[in-house]
Amino acid sequence: MTTAISVSGLVKSFGRTRALDGLDLSVRTGEVHGFLGPNGSGKSTTIRVLLGLLRADAGEVTLLGGDPWRDATELHRRLAYVPGDVSLWPNLSGGEVIDLLGRLRGGLDRRRRDELLDRFDLDPRKKGRTYSKGNRQKVALVAALASDVDLLVLDEPTSGLDPLMESVFQRCVAEERDRGRTVLLSSHILAEVETLCDRVSIIRAGRAVETGTLADLRHLTRTSITADLSGPPDGIGELPGVHDLKAEGNRVRFDVDTSDLDRALRALTAAGVKSLTSQPPTLEELFLRHYQESGR
């Protein structure tokens, strides 16, 4: 299996701030790779180094077999990029921007472009200034997805999209993977990465702290449960996979590993459930729990 992106020991400083501090990242050809981290962890800086917009201070970076700084122009014809915060030219219409970016990359598939406009429900006649944040994001997404490229670099692409459009986006990314394209998807939303990605790298304070398949990272995907019970919650705290139990009378709150969810729920129903809420933990909570000791 070949590697589309390979980064090792990447360092990038802005003045005194060390944005990237020895980052490692490896993306295999043909996979959807999640690039996960809280805001300000260095995701966008990494991507901008990969695009040759920033020059690395130290470390090895290889992208599609080339050096992103030296071979920028040739490499860019083989990739499409969606920035996290899309700015458009105020006096160009969305359709014009899509066509322009496509032509710069060496042409785009007109049928696919029109199909994507339809699926994303985007009016290409509006001027850049009049688009909302979500619609600006759609312009960049359509331009990227309609291009015939090997690699898609998506920096928090769903910020500003409504849930309906998010699911359109997820279907599109799945299709891209089926066509054999490689996707680097940066995100701070765990659920999005869970649905889409084959492998995930987690970055914090400019370093990769974990890399692996979702199964490898299963310990990260806990569920938070809050329940009102008929009787006292005896014995739930001792179950395997249950963490941070708090009980107030008949009310309990705890986190449970996804693999042990079934057992925990049985214990709850045995005690008699009056009300139940469950929610996936936010990434911030996970980070707080897992990486607190590694410090800021």
Place this chain on the structure above:
Amino acid sequence: MTGTGALIRLALRRDRVLLPLWVLLLGFLPVGTVSTYEGLYPDAASRTTLNASSGDNPSIAVIYGKAFDLTTPGGFTAWRYGVFLALFLGLVAAFTVTRHTRAEEDSGRLELLGSAVVGRYAALTAAVAVAAGTSAVVGAVQAVTLIGAGLPAAGSLTFGAGMAGAGLAFTAVAAVTAQLTEYSRSANGLAGGVLGVAFLLRAVGDSSPGASWLSWLSPLSWTQLARPFAGERPWVLFIPLVAAVVVGTGGYLLLPRRDLGAGLLPMRPGPPTAPPSLRGPLGLAWRLQRGALIGWTVAMAVIGAVFGSIADGIGGLVGDSEQVRGIFERMGGAQGIVDTYLALIGSVFGMVVAVYAVLVALRLRTEETGGRAEPVLAAGVGRTAWMGAHLVFALLGSALLLTVAGLGAGLAHGLRAGDLGTQLGHAVGGAIAQLPAVWVVAGVAALLFGLLPTLSAAGSWAVVGVVVGIGLFGPALNAGQAVLDVSPFTHVPKVPGPAVSAAPLVWLTAIGVFTAAAGLAAFRRRDVG
């Protein structure tokens, strides 16, 4: 109006460097002339000669305005600076209003403020207060320093009040233009257009005896029409006040008729697909720069024609007096007085076009900071190609503008003089000769963008300020040759003229090309964003 006070404080805080700088620069410039004048024209005889030579000369009046009495330092100062200080103060006032109204809406920041407890008219009122206040302070500094230099109080106060009035008038103009369009760029463009028309009105009015009423329509003339140091007519000072109230009220009436962020001029939908021309970095740069280029081309053609149409009268007027002829020929060192005039307006065209070149070069920076360079550079466009595409407009666009200005001047002058063949060549040559100097300014702007991007805007405008300042005021302030030599325009040979040396043109071009290339090279090596 709620929140106006807080917004005024916010605006003053944001402009805490810029506004004091303008107050210093524009406030103290007039008093600097007084001692220079006394040194240059020490006795009554030399002053009378100056008054006779420059006082009624239409070719000088077209640029500086009508002279009423050049035998006193005050009269000289009012004549020499009346128009240009009003012009600069007008620009400062208009840009200040736009920056704190339309530009804030444009960026979405005003929406944030607007959701706080801030009245509908607060932002406009705050911006108007800051701009009008700046104008008043500049006028007060001018009046106080002139009195301090020993000039009559009545004249000094009239001069200062006149300047403040000009600032006030353009504050009101900008209060209207900020309501009309959606973008701060076009709001500034409209206000600048009004300034340009005001300058042209008075250029024609001041230089053509039959049309002197035109000067009364121009806010830039009102200071001189109040005749400071030459039999003051204080009632003229009410004109800017009345005009500002009337025009400013217009802005306040327009404001509630539109939504936040929208303009009164409607927004049309664009094409669903890109035209074939929109491809590649040059196609994009053309699309982004073409509006400005077309506007500037029209403006330069008009300015050229106005300046050119006056050229023919000059020879006859000056011809009567040997003495005056001598002064004129010393001024330019060229044979014909008309030729000297053509060379002089050529350098004015050059400095105006240098402003265009810097605007084009700085577009690179706004594209970069606006996040619009990134998607292009990540889509297979090399850095040299992207930056080069914009520089093409800085370099070749300025060539086009100079040619058009020269053609306008040559056609207008040649047709009036009945000698189109020779005069067209002379005027176009005089304008084109400025191109290498414009390229030097553009090259420095490109170098700053490549090397010191965060300073590129301030640095480039400082260069323009120094160059234009030396060109307009350097000789009058009796600045030494070493100072004059700083400006590339000083080195441009007088075209048309008897001894045109190509050497300075060659090395100015070399400097321009070299600095632009160095800017490109530096941009290739630095981080983007």
